[in-house]
Each structure stands twice: as structure tokens, then as C-alpha cells.
Amino acid sequence: MTDPLNLLRKAAALHQAGRLAEAEPLYAAAVDALPDQPDALHLYGVLCAQTGRNARAIALIEAAIARRDSAPAYHANLARALRAEGRLAEAAASLRRAIALQPSADAYFSLGNVLRQLGDTAEAVARYRDALTLRPDFADARVNLAAALEGSGDPGGALDQLRAALACAPADRGALFNLARTAQARGATIAAADGYRRALRVDPSFEEAAGNLGAALVDGGRAAEAVPLLRRLAALVPDRPDRLLQLATALGEAGDTDGALAAFRRLMALTPGDPTPWQRTAELFEAAGRLDGLTDTLVAMARLGRRGRFHWKAAYYHLVRLCNRLLAAGRMDRVSALLPPVAAALRDADAELHAWALFLQGSLAARSGDTATARRLFAEARPHLPFLAHVSLEDEFARRVDALDPGALARSEEAFVLERAAEPGPGPVVVASCDDGYLRRFGPLFLASVDRFAAGPQAVHLHIVDPTPDTPAFIAGLAGRLRRVRLGWSSEASPAGLDGAARTTFYTFARFLRLPRLMALYRSPLLVADIDACVLADPAAFLEPLSPERPLALQYFPDNLARLYDGVGGGLLVLLPEPSVAALFERVRRFLVSWTAERRLHYFLDQIALTAGTDDAIRRGAAPGILAIGTEGRLFRCGGGVFVQILTEKGAPGFDERVRSLLDALDAAPPSSDARLDRDRFLSALGIQ
Template sequence: MSSTEPNIRCQCPDGHLAAGNNHFDNKNYDEAVSAFFQHIAQHPGCAEAIFNLAALFEDINDPEKAATHFLEVAKQHPAHLPSWQRGLMALAKARQADAFADALVSFIKAGEEQGLFWKWPYYMLQHACDHHMARDDREAAFAFFNATIARSQQYARLHMCWFIFLFGGYFLRIGDVKNGVNCMKFASKELRFLVHACFGDEFGDRVASVPDEMLRRFDESVDFPDRETPDVAGSRCVVLSACDAVYFKRFGLLMALSVDLFSQEKRIVHFHVVDADEACDALVSRLRALMRKIHIGYSRQPDFQDLPREDRITYFTCSRFMVADRVMQRYRLPLLIADVDGVFVDDPVLFTDQLSEEAPLALLYSPERLDALYNAVGGGLVGLYPTQRTAALLDLVKRYMLYWYERRQMVWFFDQLTWVHAVEDAKRRGWNLPVTRLVMDRGRIALGAAKFFQVFEEKKESGFDQKLSQFLDEIGSRWASGTISPEEAKSRYKSFFGLEDM
């Protein structure tokens, strides 16, 4: 049964539990309820039966009963994330703001004790209030914010500031800019990225204040070792990834080989490496020798990095967008700006073929979200068709990033926040830049049949780098020697990341 979680499986299964599961699967709800309660009477506190009973009430649209049973399981098994998630959403659907707030604070405490990802409570408040806003139920959303912030201020300041940030998003959504800005200012005490937020005409004023001389100095700091532009005939698209030397050595082969394996014809992959060293130059030479179908482009930036350590990390994520205009001018082809720690499991041209003069921009784009100020645009994959409008958009992005570079502040999430402001500013300027929305699911970014996978959680696992290195050494050497077929190589690539269904 799909709703059963392995870590709450019944230790004493009997005929009643089996019958309940069977009736539930067949949507015989009355019989299922009776069977589950008979099992619970003989095995009090059975988490599997209680969870499945909660799922049943969820199915028949009885959210209050669903919440009661999901949260009963969460109380027994505080590390069981699905019980918290579904219990809280059931309370949201039941419009039980006070009960939701109490449960959310319990979730915060359980998360700290059990080692759950600390932002889950924030996500749950967002999902709950997005649920109400999607139904234009502002009153319910306001009540949930009010109750949750009131409870959290007595317990967790960081969480409270994230909740107030969402509350600011609520006010901005309904056009109450004054209260929205006040919420953002308060939240900025803990959420450092809000230093980059703009309201009113601030974005346009800041962009306009960046002198052309600064752009010239930045462009001069970027070195293209290959003076000659390669023959791009038939390539049809360029994949651009930018990072620091450490990430390039860690993931450059992974990215390049994925494009070489899955492309039907020749393509271009351009790596921009900030703080590149001789080992990076050597890796570029190795990649060029290894690839069968793709051309490896390369640029580096040995300076222009005078930032505090944490802000330098953000600069690495921003650099791909700051050189995108140069790369687009160099190749004059549709551009995919992609995280270097990712893999294409389809020909990247399947993305760019869906772009055109009329639809020149593809983004992970969700302006309706309450956290839209920093998360309306995802930076994992951006598609651009070369037009004057996309060039102008990249200029806005680049200038705003340089504005803050000059002030030696580039806080995490700054790249996404910049794109949010740039897209909104383009709308205000009346530019015709319709956005084709990419779809994200479990780290997988898709546009129709085209797919790209971001390596999120896997890279944090113990021993991952060693496993990845061994895998790439084997596949790469066999690919170079012709001792592995394209079909086997692609299959191995997918299975390494559990992507057999892509």
C-alpha cells in the first residue's frame, strides 16, 4: 500500500490490518475504517494502522480526522517526516490556524532533536498559506501567519524571521507594500540575503548607477584562452557552467560527459572557472581529448574576487550569469546556463529547440509563491535565445550583481533574488519577454521531454566523491577507448543517480 512507510511498519500484522489495507486500496472506505480500528483495538498505538487510517480520512476529505491521526503517528515517531507534513497540511485544509501553529512549533522541536532539515517548518507554513492564497482565502492565510508567528516568537527567532519573511510576501501579494517592506526589514535581522532586496524604483536606480567603466573592468578580467571562435555550425546550442576551481575538478567531467553521451550531434559545453589554476587548464585539455561530439569552451577569471569568504561562494554561483552575455556573443547560439553539479539525461537541444524569438526565456519561474522575493526564479537551469531583449535582461542581471560586488556584499540566494528583480523590472519597462516555465520535481528539471538532473543530496553523502571519481574514470576511459556502447554508458549514467525512470 503506497501510504505505508517502512519505518512505521507494524510489528504484529494480522488479518484486520491486511483487510484494512486491501479495502483502502479498493476504496471500500467504511470496511477499511472498521478493519483498521479492529486492528488498533488489539494492537494499541500501531503506527502503520493509524497512518493508513489518517491517509484514508485524507482521501475522503475529512482533514480534521486526518490531522489527528497523522500527528498521533508523529508524536510516536518524531522523525517520521511524512506524518508531520501530511498532518500539518490536513490542519491547513481544515483551516485550523491555532492547532497548526502548535503543531508547527512541535515540529520545530522534533526537527532539532531528530536531525530533520531545519527549514521544513518554514516550507510547511508556506505550503499552508499558498494553499489558502490559491483559493483567494486571504483571511485564512492571515490567520495562519498570525498564529504561527505568535507561537514561534516564544521559541525560535530564526524560524520566526523566516515566517515573517513569508508574511511580507503575503502583504506584497495583496498590494500592501508598506507592511510588506516592514516585514522584510524585520526578517532581515536573520535573513542576510534581504540586504539585496529592492522595493519601488530601487532596482532600476541601482542598476543605472553602475558605470560602464565597471563593466569594462569586469569584462577585461575574463580571459578566453582560445582566441579563435570555434566552428559552431550544426552545434545548435551551448551549455554554460561556471564555478570555482574546486567544483570544476569535482564535477566538470560529470557535466561534460553527460552532454557528450546524450547528444545526438555535436554541441558546445563552455566552462567558466573562477580562480582557475594549471590543473583546471589540464582538465580542459583532458576533456577535449575525451569528448566525441562536443566542443569544450573555456574561460577563466584569475582576479575580480576581492570578497569575504562566504560572499566569494555566492560570487561563484553568480559568475555564470555575469559572463553569459560574453558567451552568447561568442557563439551566437541558444544558451543553457546550468549548474555544473548536474547531468543532462537528454540532448540539451531538446530544451533550446523550444526557445525562439517569440519565446526567448526559459526559467524555473513561480512568481505566485509567497517566497517569490528570492525563490520566484530558480538558478539551476536558465534557457536564453539570443535576442536584443535577452541581452538587455542579462545586462540588468550583470549590472545588479556588479553593484553589490562593488560594495563587497554578495549573500547566499543573491543570484536568484537578482533574477527575480530583473524579470520584474523587464516587465515594468514593457519588454516583451514571455517566460517558458521549466518544471522541477525531485531535483529533476524538465521542459516537455527534455530533462536535467541536479545533484543535490547525493553530493553530501559520505564517500560520494570517491564513488563518483571511480565511476567517471571507468566510464570515461571506456568511452574514450570505444569499449562501451552509447546505450550502456547512458544506462550506467542514469543508474548511478537512480534515474532509470527518466
């Protein structure tokens, strides 16, 4: 009979030599013969992890730990298998145990990596520094520390670490690559290109460096130099869309329009659900002055959109982006040249998109001061775009507001019922409005987000349109789940005589209709938001950039060609109760009341009212200073404030179940010490990453 310990020694020797297939049966035999031998269990588990069988590896190494808990290597290797299985919190715990037994640079480094995946960047930075204390020449730890510092807003510290990594290991391709990438992010395209070339000299097969080199060359105006490189890279995997897109872009920038068009046609076939190659094709045709190609491309996009290939308005959205880009470059002449043929081509292809193109033509006419042409085009488009009835040209907003029947204003004001005021805190009062259905579906999540991120006692006011008899009990139940939020609310019934679409429109602008009343009630800064959204930072952080000179923050797009209905985004407003802000929203309220009195309420009226009111205030010289809220991907940012709207995610399968699970988890656990961890939990539950 073969000695089991001898089998284990042979298996370990084969394992160390990389002969895993030969080592495995020997490990299995040793474990069968010595089921309580911890080294046999551990080493067999390590081999299983190396061959992708992580569940089996975890079981074996946990069995080894049960027999010998004091071996740091066991815990470190268990962490690797757990991390591969996505069990990150358990992996972190195993690494902490390994470090407690025997601190090592490798264990600190691995823990830093797991913490970064968990979103705990601050502690990851600390653990990488621990690794470097034990091993200052640990180049990989410096590279990953640099990435963590970059992600936490310390680009200078990141650069220092990358330079130190190169001092430790001048041929470290990761350090070279990341240093070049950092330069590229800062717009230093020449330095970036040089850095990528150095990385490629270390590893000529480093495809990501080659791709980034091509991008740096294109960004630096050297597209012709990038084309051969990107062509070779694309040839390595001919059906890889990102590489083909890079090549097509470089060809276009290098002036090879036909070559770029051919590459985009290939990309269309590879990615049939992606409108990007169609959009880029339209841009190429426009830049080359080939308006027939531009119109054919947009018509094809329109038809494919109606078939469900992509969003049915994708052609219109891209037309707006293209026009705005040209207007920003001072080329109104080119916008004037392209809109008529596009509108004509869409006339027979898609009547509704034809109307949207007419709207853009009318908007361009209004921008040029040709109000008569704008009115004619809007009238032609109105059967498909009824919201154009609300669009104000010249002084139409002021005339409507000034002519408002005082009785209509009084009747609207009488509909408001204050149920309970919230006690204001040091920050803004958070305001949202909705109907009873949206309250039940989105109110718990919205309030939970404010409650989670508020730094202290926080006032929230909900305005509920068309409450039901049990709405008060539902709101009381919501209040009972909240730790920091002090909840106030008001209500009103929607006006009689509205059809379903008009009632929905009323719901969308109700918060603006009642904003002057709430400003007078609370006399505090307000954060006004959609309720199908989440506030992902302390509400007070949104106030940081506001001042008496700029007391209003909102999404503001004054140069957008579609600005007459889309010049101001009302999904998030932050305001100080300054007189100029109060006056603006009082006139917006009167505008909304006037249309409500006529029972003419069309979709987009909320945005139109804000845009027209802002234009009116500017025309009268009474506009408050406006801070434009920026976006970073899907996140709105205002000062230190972070906000996200829930868009198409609400229709995704399992959305409501994920939200309920998140709410239960929030009830059971206190806020994290790192707000980014909680923010990631919300975004993950929403399906936004």
C-alpha cells in the same frame, strides 16, 4: 547399494510433489554418486533456487550446462537463479541461449521481465510480443507488456493489452488491478474503484487492491466510504506507516478531524524522522480554523528540526507550501490570519525561523501593495536573513541598474578572459561556471554526461572563477576524455576584498554575470546549468518547446509567496539569443555588478537577481515569453531534455568513489542504444532513483 539413477527418479518424484525437504538428501546422494550426470546437477540446482540458495543453484546448474549445453531448460533455470542474485545481464544472456536452442513463450516472457529490470523497455516490449506470438492467450505476458508500454509512453497500447488479457483470463487479478490503476492514473476514479472491487472479488486478500480502492474513493470525494475499508486494512498490520497515513488522510477528508489527528500522532511515533505527519497535522488544524494547534505544530517541528530529527527549515518549507496552496485557492484572508500567530510563536522558539516567518509576512504585504509594511518586516528580519538587502520592491531594481557607475561595469568586463572558444554545433552551447575546486570535483561528471547523451558534435563552455596555475592542464585533460564535446572556456579572478561567503556567492552568479558576453560570443542558443549536475539527454532536445514567442525556459514560480528570492530557479536555463532575452540578462548583469562593486554579496543573490530582473522586464513591458520548466520527481524536463541536479547526494559516503567508477565505465564502453539505460547508470551512481 542403492541404484543412483533410482535415487534420482525418487528425488524427482518427491520434488514434483512439492516435498522438497525429502527430495534434497536424495538429490545430494545422487550427485555424489553421479557427479557428471547433468540432470542430477540441474534438478538439484532447481531445488536449491526454490529454497533461496541461489549461489549454490548457480554452481550446480552451470556444472550441468558444462556437461550438456544443449538443454534449453538448463539455461532458463540458470537465468532464474541469476536474476534472483541480481545478475541481470547474465540472466538475459542465459535466456537468449535458451531461446536460441528452443524458442518458447515462457523464455521470451522471462527475458522481457529481465530487460525491464535492466531498463531496456523497448526490447522488453519486443520480447513480450514474441511470447504472445507463440501463445496469444498468455495473460501474464499481456499484463507485463501493458506495464512496459505505459512506461514507454503508450498508454493507449497499454489499455489495449490489459483488455486483451482480461478477454483471455476474465478472472486474472493482475489484469483487473492494472486496468484499474491505469484508470486511476487518468483521474477516472469511479472506473478505478469498480476495477479494484472486481480484483478483490477474485482475491479478497489482495491488500494492494484494497489500499488502492481506498485511495480511489478518497480521490473521488468519497472519503467516508473509504474509511471502514482503510481501517480494516490498517488493522491487519497496525505498525505499517503507509496504511496508517492512508487512513489518517481519509479521516481528515471525511471530516473526522480528531480521528485524523489521533492517527497522525500514532504515525509520528512510528516514523520519528518523517515530517509528513506533522505537516498533515498542521494542515488539519488550519482547515479547522484552529490556529493555536497550527502554531503549536510548527513550533514543535522547528524544535525537532534543530535537534536533527528532520531538516531544520522543515517548518518554514511547509509553511510556504501551506500558504501557496491557500493563495492558489484564492484565500489570501486565511494566509493573512495564520502568518502573524505563527511568527509570534516562533519568536521565542527559533529566532532564525521567526525571521523567515517575518519574510513571508513581508512578502504578503508586498503582494498586497503595502510596500511600507514589507520594508519594515524585512528590516526586522534582516539580521538573520542578510539576503533581504538585495530584494527589490517597486522600481528599486531599475533605479539601481540605471544608476550603475560605468567604471564599475568596465572593470567587471575587463576581468573576463576568453581562454578558448568552442566551435558551435547545431544545438545549443552548454554553459556552466564554477571555481577551480568545483571544476575538479564535478566538471568531469558534468562533461561526461553531456558527452554521453549528445547526438553529435556538441559545444560546451566552462567559465572558471579563480583558476589555479594548473587549471589549463586540467581542462586539457578533461577535453582528452571526450568523444563529442568541443570544449571552450574562460576565466576571471573574483574581486578583491570579498570574504569567503561573499566569494562563494560570486561563484553562484558568475554564469549570469557573463551570460551577455557569451551570448554575443556564440550567437547560438544556450543551455545554462549548474556544474554539480548532469545533462541526461541530447542538449538539442531542450530546445524543442522554444520559439521566438517563448525564447526563454527556466524554473518559474510567479505565484510563490517566497518568490522575491525564490521566484526563478537558475539551476537550468535554456534560451534563444533573441533581443528581449539579451536585454533581460544585460540588466541582470548590471544589477549583479552594482552589488559586487559595493562588496555586498549575500547568499541567494543569484536567484534574487533573476527574479527581480524578470519582474522589472514585465513591469517595463519588455519581458521575453517564458516557458516554465517542469519537474518529474528529481528530473527537470524541457521538451525531450532531461536534467538532474546533485543535491545532498554529494555529501553521502562513497559518492566520489561511485562517480570515479562511473567515469571509468563510461570511458570503456560506447553509449547504449537506449538512452534510458545510460540515464539509469548516471542516476544510480549518483544515488538518485
